[in-house]
Amino acid sequence: MITTDADLLPGCRSGDEAAWAKLVERHTRKVFGLAYRFTGRADEAEDLTQEIFVKVYQTFEKYREADGPFGAWLMAVARNHAIDHYRHGRQERVRRAEDPLLLELAPARQEHPIAGLEREERARLVHRGLRALPPELRLPLVLCDLQGLSYEEIAKSLEVPLGTVKSRINRARLELAKRLLARRHELVDGAS
Amino acid sequence: MDCQRAEELLSDHLEGSLHPLLVAELDAHFAGCPACLELRRALAEVVETLQSAPEFEAPQGLAERAARAALTRPRPIEIRPALVVPHWLNAAAAGFALIALGASLAVIGPERPTRAAQRLVGQTVNAGSSLIEQKDRLLEDVRVLGIVLSTAFEGRIERVNEKVNDYKRLLERRKPSREVEPKQGRENGPAAVRVVTGFRTGATRAA
Numbered sequence: 259m260i261t262t263d264a265d266l267l268p269g270c271r272s273g274d275e276a277a278w279a280k281l282v283e284r285h286t287r288k289v290f291g292l293a294y295r296f297t298g299r300a301d302e303a304e305d306l307t308q309e310i311f312v313k314v315y316q317t318f319e320k321y322r323e324a325d326g327p328f329g330a331w332l333m334a335v336a337r338n339h340a341i342d343h344y345r346h347g348r349q350e351r352v353r354r355a356e357d358p359l360l361l362e363l364a365p366a367r368q369e370h371p372i373a374g375l376e377r378e379e380r381a382r383l384v385h386r387g388l389r390a391l392p393p394e395l396r397l398p399l400v401l402c403d404l405q406g407l408s409y410e411e412i413a414k415s416l417e418v419p420l421g422t423v424k425s426r427i428n429r430a431r432l433e434l435a436k437r438l439l440a441r442r443h444e445l446v447d448g449a450s
Numbered sequence: 451m452d453c454q455r456a457e458e459l460l461s462d463h464l465e466g467s468l469h470p471l472l473v474a475e476l477d478a479h480f481a482g483c484p485a486c487l488e489l490r491r492a493l494a495e496v497v498e499t500l501q502s503a504p505e506f507e508a509p510q511g512l513a514e515r516a517a518r519a520a521l522t523r524p525r526p527i528e529i530r531p532a533l534v535v536p537h538w539l540n541a542a543a544a545g546f547a548l549i550a551l552g553a554s555l556a557v558i559g560p561e562r563p564t565r566a567a568q569r570l571v572g573q574t575v576n577a578g579s580s581l582i583e584q585k586d587r588l589l590e591d592v593r594v595l596g597i598v599l600s601t602a603f604e605g606r607i608e609r610v611n612e613k614v615n616d617y618k619r620l621l622e623r624r625k626p627s628r629e630v631e632p633k634q635g636r637e638n639g640p641a642a643v644r645v646v647t648g649f650r651t652g653a654t655r656a657a
Contacts, residue, residue: 275521282517289516290508304512308519315520377499384499403500428461435492 263328270318282311285329289336295400296340298389306343310336337405341415344397380438387437395430402427451479456486460493543582550574587624594620 261280269277289310294303314335321331388396398416401407409427413420456479462468463476480487551574594617601609 275517278521279514279517282520283513286508286513286516287505290512291505294506295503300509304509304515307508307512308516311516312520312523316523380495381499381503384496385503388500399500403497404503406501424461425458428458431461431493431496432457432489434496435489438492438496439488 264323267328278315285332286311288329288333292333292336292340292405295388295404296344296397298396306340309343310339313339337401338415341397341401344393345416383438383441384434387434391430391433395426395433398423398426399430403431451475453479453483453486456480456483457489460490463490464494464497539585543578543585546581547578550578590620 261284263281263284266277266281266284270281286307290303290307293306293310294300297303297306314332317335321328325331388399391399398412401412401415402409407415409420409423412427413423416423418426456476459468459472459476463473468476480490551571594613598610598613598617601613
């Protein structure tokens, strides 16, 4: 039998630790993915993931089924916490060009090996570039292209004007596009 | 259009939110500037890569650690708003006080009140105060009971015991004031009977 969030929620509410552990297990991957994209480092993302689940546990009673699916509520809590984390500048470390904690992306299924290699290489470059961006450019880009928020939502979340959000997202994308092109030119020059 | 201006418009061009006139201008620029056209294509690849990014695998044991971390930090006790006294109850209390006052005045009349009439007014005021006090206690009891029940519902037995002990202490604190009440009652009780049976108005005294 497949266990859903709705099956686990009553247990969590009545203090069933096993139900809580299962609920956390169900959402850890998504929350960690979000945390990693926000922080750009696996160790920081781990800390942030734990903080997010503490926050979820402490504000759990505020969730009502009428608000929509639990997963969506949890991710909204996670996103807001990650934004606060960024806004308060906690653990914002100097980025290193080569981060040994860079995570590998899982390969897509049913893909031609060559196409898969190209995609992987491109994804690696883009995500490495993303981690190297300054926070004021990285965050709006993460919220827009990875979290799917609208410009208006991002402006509200980050408390910056709409025009600033749009211009920062464009600048961030340009930065990554230029990195991608530079790497391609390097490869072409190396081959010739 | 120069390259710098073209770069500023690339995201809008990609998202199709650019005014048609600017689209035409930008397309014209691309026709003569392969570097900007290449950048536009790379930008599209970046967005596609980000938007289709697969999920990362969470490190081993992170779920257990996160679940444990949350359990080790106690949930903050939710401060529930104080019970709202229903408007009808306030209105009833006010109405009762007005009727009592009106009745007292009607009985006393325009003449100088007798001692019995003064006692009646005093008793009515005491009864009103007592009623209000009882109402406040009742509301406090209901509030405490609500906290105990919600704590029990959350399954935190030690907190339930703590709350029950708090309630016991509250009852202890109330005791002295309750002990005084019967005294007042005894003092005023017989007088109340006298008021009904041997009441004298200012008019009768004058007669």
